[in-house]
Amino acid sequence: xxxxxxxxxxxxxxxxxxxxxxxxxxxxxxxxxxxxxxxxxxxxxxxxxxxxxxxxxxxxxxxxxxxxxxxxxxxxxxxxxxxxxxxxxxxxxxxxxxxxxxxxxxxxxxxxxxxxxxxxxxxxxxxxxxxxxxxxxxxxxxxxxxxxxxxxxxxxxxxxxxxxxxxxxxxxxxxxxxxxxxxxxxxxxxxxxxxxxxxxxxxxxxxxxxxxxxxxxxxxxxxxxxxxxxxxxxxxxxxxxxxxxxxxxxxxxxxxxxxxxxxxxxxxxxxxxxxxxxxxxxxxxxxxxxxxxxxxxxxxxxxxxxxxxxxxxxxxxxxxxxxxxxxxxxxxxxxxxxxxxxxx
Amino acid sequence: xxxxxxxxxxxxxxxxxxxxxxxxxxxxxxxxxxxxxxxxxxxxxxxxxxxxxxxxxxxxxxxxxxxxxxxxxxxxxxxxxxxxxxxxxxxxxxxxxxxxxxxxxxxxxxxxxxxxxxxxxxxxxxxxxxxxxxxxxxxxxxxxxxxxxxxxxxxxxxxxxxxxxxxxxxxxxxxxxxxxxxxxxxxxxxxxxxxxxxxxxxxxxxxxxxxxxxxxxxxxxxxxxxxxxxxxxxxxxxxxxxxxxxxxxxxxxxxxxxxxxxxxxxxxxxxxxxxxxxxxxxxxxxxxxxxxxxxxxxxxxxxxxxxxxxxxxxxxxxxxxxxxxxxxxxxxxxxxxxxxxxxx
Numbered sequence: 001x002x003x004x005x006x007x008x009x010x011x012x013x014x015x016x017x018x019x020x021x022x023x024x025x026x027x028x029x030x031x032x033x034x035x036x037x038x039x040x041x042x043x044x045x046x047x048x049x050x051x052x053x054x055x056x057x058x059x060x061x062x063x064x065x066x067x068x069x070x071x072x073x074x075x076x077x078x079x080x081x082x083x084x085x086x087x088x089x090x091x092x093x094x095x096x097x098x099x100x101x102x103x104x105x106x107x108x109x110x111x112x113x114x115x116x117x118x119x120x121x122x123x124x125x126x127x128x129x130x131x132x133x134x135x136x137x138x139x140x141x142x143x144x145x146x147x148x149x150x151x152x153x154x155x156x157x158x159x160x161x162x163x164x165x166x167x168x169x170x171x172x173x174x175x176x177x178x179x180x181x182x183x184x185x186x187x188x189x190x191x192x193x194x195x196x197x198x199x200x201x202x203x204x205x206x207x208x209x210x211x212x213x214x215x216x217x218x219x220x221x222x223x224x225x226x227x228x229x230x231x232x233x234x235x236x237x238x239x240x241x242x243x244x245x246x247x248x249x250x251x252x253x254x255x256x257x258x259x260x261x262x263x264x265x266x267x268x269x270x271x272x273x274x275x276x277x278x279x280x281x282x283x284x285x286x287x288x289x290x291x292x293x294x295x296x297x298x299x300x301x302x303x304x305x306x307x308x309x310x311x312x313x314x315x316x317x318x319x320x321x322x323x324x325x326x327x328x329x330x331x332x333x334x335x336x337x338x339x340x341x342x343x344x
Numbered sequence: 345x346x347x348x349x350x351x352x353x354x355x356x357x358x359x360x361x362x363x364x365x366x367x368x369x370x371x372x373x374x375x376x377x378x379x380x381x382x383x384x385x386x387x388x389x390x391x392x393x394x395x396x397x398x399x400x401x402x403x404x405x406x407x408x409x410x411x412x413x414x415x416x417x418x419x420x421x422x423x424x425x426x427x428x429x430x431x432x433x434x435x436x437x438x439x440x441x442x443x444x445x446x447x448x449x450x451x452x453x454x455x456x457x458x459x460x461x462x463x464x465x466x467x468x469x470x471x472x473x474x475x476x477x478x479x480x481x482x483x484x485x486x487x488x489x490x491x492x493x494x495x496x497x498x499x500x501x502x503x504x505x506x507x508x509x510x511x512x513x514x515x516x517x518x519x520x521x522x523x524x525x526x527x528x529x530x531x532x533x534x535x536x537x538x539x540x541x542x543x544x545x546x547x548x549x550x551x552x553x554x555x556x557x558x559x560x561x562x563x564x565x566x567x568x569x570x571x572x573x574x575x576x577x578x579x580x581x582x583x584x585x586x587x588x589x590x591x592x593x594x595x596x597x598x599x600x601x602x603x604x605x606x607x608x609x610x611x612x613x614x615x616x617x618x619x620x621x622x623x624x625x626x627x628x629x630x631x632x633x634x635x636x637x638x639x640x641x642x643x644x645x646x647x648x649x650x651x652x653x654x655x656x657x658x659x660x661x662x663x664x665x666x667x668x669x670x671x672x673x674x675x676x677x678x679x680x681x682x683x684x685x686x687x688x
Contacts, residue, residue, distance in 0.1 A: 166550055184532065188525065200633065205639045208650075208651055209635060213630045216654065217611060217630070217651070217664075218653060239656055239657040239658075241664055243602075245598075247591050250548055256589065258602075286557045292552065295545060306552075309560060309561025310560065312584060313505070313506055313583040313585045
């Protein structure tokens with residue numbers, strides 16, 4: 001294992017990989033994605049809370065015993081994927097990275113630090129070169145949006161972006177999905193419907209709040225989309241407004257996106273760009289009922305993009321589109337593993 | 345009963361009211377709303393298909409026997425509320441109106457006819473005066489949006505509008521709501537999930553298509569919002585783009601709305617305008633988790649408006665808001681009865 005802080009000097013060959021927060025919805029998907037993508041894993045360490053330590057978790061690599069997190073142990077790994085809280089990441093990520101591990105943090109703790117790369121590999125893999133060993137994994141809604149917005153920005157230039165989201169309960173982890181299922185059963189059976197993960201009951205409802213409200217009236221989730229899209233696309237002052245809404249779906253986030261472009265744009269030109277864009281699956285045959293939906297986008301790596309049309313607000317410089325991507329995959333675990341792959 | 349075609353000359357006193365399409369979700373709510381608002385009903389006739397004729401329907405006016413539609417009978421009523429298809433309305437509404445009945449049609453058949461008023465009473469009741477006896481009731485999504493957009497337009501002037509909708513299954517009638525419930529049960533019990541009302545399975549999914557696709561890539565539902573908002577607000581060329589999405593909720597439609605205004609606008613100024621706006625319930629205390637939701641807006645007359653904030657795209661001329669209203673009430677039955685009340 002090298003202790004160098006320069007990614008370019010990493011040794012080739014299989015890696016020792018640690019996943020911290022391995023029992024959560026994102027942590028479990030990280031294991032699945034590593035295996036599915038044949039990431040060269042020489043050793044896999046699954047770390048979780050004291051409470052989970054000693055328990056056995058079934059994985060594609062076989063049954064694995066969970067270990068309590070110990071920084072001294074984890075810093076010996078080559079790659080550390082953090083699926084933990086921002087506070088936990090703040091406390092440990094810099095130390096692990098200084099020890100030489102490539103640390104990819106799924107929390108928002110470091111995303112807005114100018115010195116720390118925030119990466120969606122299809123869009124700004126270049127930010128990995130020359131960066132340190134600590135990389136931030138973006139907010140799920142942002143990662144899904146920029147896979148489509150990046151190529152459109154490169155081709156036509158983004159001037160304004162308006163996003164309305166339709167976000168799945170997986171954004172609140174396995175507990176969020178469980179609350180949706182359990183409370184939907186309760187409602188259908190006439191039993192009392194309660195809520196603990198979400199601020200209001202979620203069955204057959206929607207909640208136009210994700211994360212805490214900021215002084216400007218936006219939620220932190222909405223501002224994450226603005227801040228992170230700007231950073232990933234390298235447009236520091238991009239005017240972007242987001243409305244983030246939780247809806248009763250399980251694990252794919254959808255987004256209605258309206259853009260104004262700097263260059264003129266047509267739906268056909270946009271389709272041609274998106275058809276060749278990595279990470280994008282063009283799903284745009286509306287006459288035949290083909291467009292992005294959670295039903296088809298869930299558990300898939302690619303972000304579905306469709307409903308592409310010239311919009312009625314920005315004339316020949318405007319486009320509307322609809323995207324849908326798996327929140328746990330492109331929105332979290334897949335993107336983290338893709339970042340790790342940049343170091344191979 | 346007067347045969348005059350001038351609304352102003354109608355006799356005072358109670359009215360004979362016919363509801364055509366009385367067995368559907370909207371027709372049933374029309375009966376409820378007439379009773380709840382103490383509309384002066386001297387006689388209530390419930391009309392439906394041959395198939396339903398003779399059946400008895402429970403109503404707040406007591407048990408009523410359904411009659412097969414007969415134009416010669418229905419044209420004898422003072423007020424005719426049509427909750428039928430556009431084709432049916434086209435075939436019969438003009439004749440009924442010529443006979444002197446005040447005909448309020450919930451279909452889209454006449455909404456885009458320059459000679460036929462399209463009315464949301466809180467916004468353009470003036471269009472009723474001097475109009476004929478046939479009045480179009482707007483699309484549900486439009487009716488809910490303009491209750492908020494009308495006062496904002498009057499105060500600040502609308503320059504651009506972007507709408508993303510979260511529409512309930514009630515928009516497809518009682519069958520839509522039944523399909524949501526039944527198929528959700530199927531999914532939770534591990535039985536096959538099918539769809540017949542909707543183009544795709546709706547449980548724990550969303551469908552970014554409502555009504556048929558037009559040549560411009562928008563659905564007809566989306567264009568209805570554009571065309572009807574322009575007509576009701578009297579802004580024939582208003583740039584308005586809508587994305588209409590069906591989500592797994594029962595009967596309240598929500599909409600994320602971004603506007604650019606002609607005059608500068610602030611959230612506080614907008615709140616002051618909306619606090620006094622008829623038909624609006626300001627629900628905007630986000631720190632305490634208070635914002636529009638189907639859970640609270642369903643079965644209510646007022647449209648909930650909240651999440652009001654200065655937006656990041658149009659600077660001090662921009663506003664974002666979130667609205668939620670009952671699709672069967674303000675989106676259909678309530679608005680129809682309110683139009684009938686203009687004639688009292």
